[in-house]
Amino acid sequence: VISAESLRALYRPATAEAAPGDEARPQRVIITCMDPRLHPEQSLGIAVGDAYVIRNAGGRASADALRSLVVACGIQGVNEVVVIHHTDCRMLALTDEDIRVRLAKEFGIDVADGDIDFMTFSDVETSVLSDVTSVRESVFLPDTLAVSGFVCDIGSGRLERVPVEG
Numbered sequence: 001v002i003s004a005e006s007l008r009a010l011y012r013p014a015t016a017e018a019a020p021g022d023e024a025r026p027q028r029v030i031i032t033c034m035d036p037r038l039h040p041e042q043s044l045g046i047a048v049g050d051a052y053v054i055r056n057a058g059g060r061a062s063a064d065a066l067r068s069l070v071v072a073c074g075i076q077g078v079n080e081v082v083v084i085h086h087t088d089c090r091m092l093a094l095t096d097e098d099i100r101v102r103l104a105k106e107f108g109i110d111v112a113d114g115d116i117d118f119m120t121f122s123d124v125e126t127s128v129l130s131d132v133t134s135v136r137e138s139v140f141l142p143d144t145l146a147v148s149g150f151v152c153d154i155g156s157g158r159l160e161r162v163p164v165e166g
């Protein structure tokens with residue numbers, strides 16, 4: 001649990017230099033998993049702050065991830081999207097049904113089939129391709145958007161590009 005003391009210890013007041021203007025806005029969005037073992041900026045060899053990072057379970061191009069992407073591209077001028085899923089992902093090991101059963105058994109929470117799409121997957125390259133396609137095919141995003149997909153090896157942090165046609 002994060003205490004008020006630890007928050008105070010972490011707090012660094014923003015300086016004028018640390019507050020980037022419009023010209024310093026990143027032009028790239030990373031969509032990736034919330035797994036804390038992933039360090040997407042490090043894997044891409046860019047600095048923290050050089051990309052907008054959208055994180056969720058699995059790193060899926062969910063409706064809400066696309067919502068943020070539309071804002072990033074339409075309002076913030078982003079022109080590149082990188083989808084990064086990873087090896088040893090919990091969303092790869094589980095099915096939607098597994099999650100529903102676990103929630104019911106451990107917490108008595110009833111999530112009916114269809115209430116929440118947990119977007120689990122059984123093959124990490126297929127999920128990357130599927131999400132790259134979702135981003136490319138969104139009618140709310142510009143055709144000029146560069147979209148690429150990678151699988152991150154959780155052990156080494158290295159990225160393997162998933163070949164996408166076109």
Ligand SMILES: [Zn+2]
Binds near residue numbers: 035089091
């Ligand atoms: Zn994951």
